[in-house]
Amino acid sequence: MSPDPQIELVADQGRTLTTDQSSCPLEVRGLTVSYGEKPAVFSVDARFPSASMTAIVGPNGAGKSTFLKGTLGIVPLLAGDVRFFGLPFKQVRADVAYVPQRASVDWDFPARVIDVVIMGLYREVGLFRFAGTRQSARAMDCLDRVGMQDFADRQIGQLSGGQQQRVFLARALAQDAELYLLDEPFAGVDAATEHAIVSVLKQLKADGKTVVCVHHDLSTVIAYFDRALLINMRKQAEGSVAEAFTPETLQATYGGRLAESQIDELRLGLA
Ligand code: ADP
Ligand code: MG
Numbered sequence: 001m002s003p004d005p006q007i008e009l010v011a012d013q014g015r016t017l018t019t020d021q022s023s024c025p026l027e028v029r030g031l032t033v034s035y036g037e038k039p040a041v042f043s044v045d046a047r048f049p050s051a052s053m054t055a056i057v058g059p060n061g062a063g064k065s066t067f068l069k070g071t072l073g074i075v076p077l078l079a080g081d082v083r084f085f086g087l088p089f090k091q092v093r094a095d096v097a098y099v100p101q102r103a104s105v106d107w108d109f110p111a112r113v114i115d116v117v118i119m120g121l122y123r124e125v126g127l128f129r130f131a132g133t134r135q136s137a138r139a140m141d142c143l144d145r146v147g148m149q150d151f152a153d154r155q156i157g158q159l160s161g162g163q164q165q166r167v168f169l170a171r172a173l174a175q176d177a178e179l180y181l182l183d184e185p186f187a188g189v190d191a192a193t194e195h196a197i198v199s200v201l202k203q204l205k206a207d208g209k210t211v212v213c214v215h216h217d218l219s220t221v222i223a224y225f226d227r228a229l230l231i232n233m234r235k236q237a238e239g240s241v242a243e244a245f246t247p248e249t250l251q252a253t254y255g256g257r258l259a260e261s262q263i264d265e266l267r268l269g270l271a
Pocket of ligand 2: 183
């Protein structure tokens with residue numbers, strides 16, 4: 001049922017409430033990942049405060065996806081320390097939902113939409129047990145939140161890209177996590193889907209959850225996010241959008257590939 005190791009499920013080990021909600025949802029020090037000789041992410045320090053919504057921004061190949069995968073241990077770290085709510089990932093994994101970049105998921109595996117969402121309920125269902133009526137109702141509720149309730153019985157592979165993205169967000173919602181890490185949730189989706197996903201994410205934040213998105217569309221950073229982390233292998237800036245999303249940091253991150261006029265336009269929303 002789970003051909004992609006990135007979306008692999010973990011059998012319910014019996015949930016222990018280890019999460020200290022007062023500590024920082026995600027704190028990273030010196031995170032370094034290398035696939036070969038040259039690091040993809042080099043010595044990045046970052047903090048993602050509670051109830052914030054952060055855009056991770058940078059050009060293609062800047063190491064954004066690698067950064068998220070490194071925090072989750074999906075790729076090995078060359079160096080660095082990562083704490084989720086003050087603890088190592090394996091102790092809090094039920095509190096962390098991850099939606100990988102859509103291109104990285106095998107969409108051909110045979111599963112109904114509702115089953116994909118029920119997978120998010122592994123805290124309750126466990127890997128080899130069948131979901132009961134209560135779990136199905138919870139899963140339907142999550143599909144409803146992303147406007148996909150009418151597609152519950154469809155095969156996931158038969159949906160459009162935007163619809164698949166909504167289903168994977170529904171699965172993350174079913175997990176009822178405290179921290180949501182999403183890799184380009186708006187890539188290749190239509191405007192209606194983008195709007196639906198943004199509303200869900202903003203509601204999560206309003207409920208005190210923490211949201212981190214790799215985000216490639218500079219024109220919506222200010223409207224969608226309250227914080228930004230700019231990276232291009234190294235960290236270029238971090239902080240509130242007003243502090244971190246400046247002409248200087250954008251030039252540093254994009255290496256002069258953005259025209260002055262483009263940058264002025266992007267920052268209009270802050271005026
Ligand atoms: P981004 O998400 O910012 O576009 P990535 O984190 O995917 O960037 O990639 C960062 C760099 O690491 C790129 O140069 C990319 O080619 C390389 N890279 C990513 N994944 C792998 C991998 N599995 N093996 C080797 N190189 C990789
Ligand atoms: Mg990426």
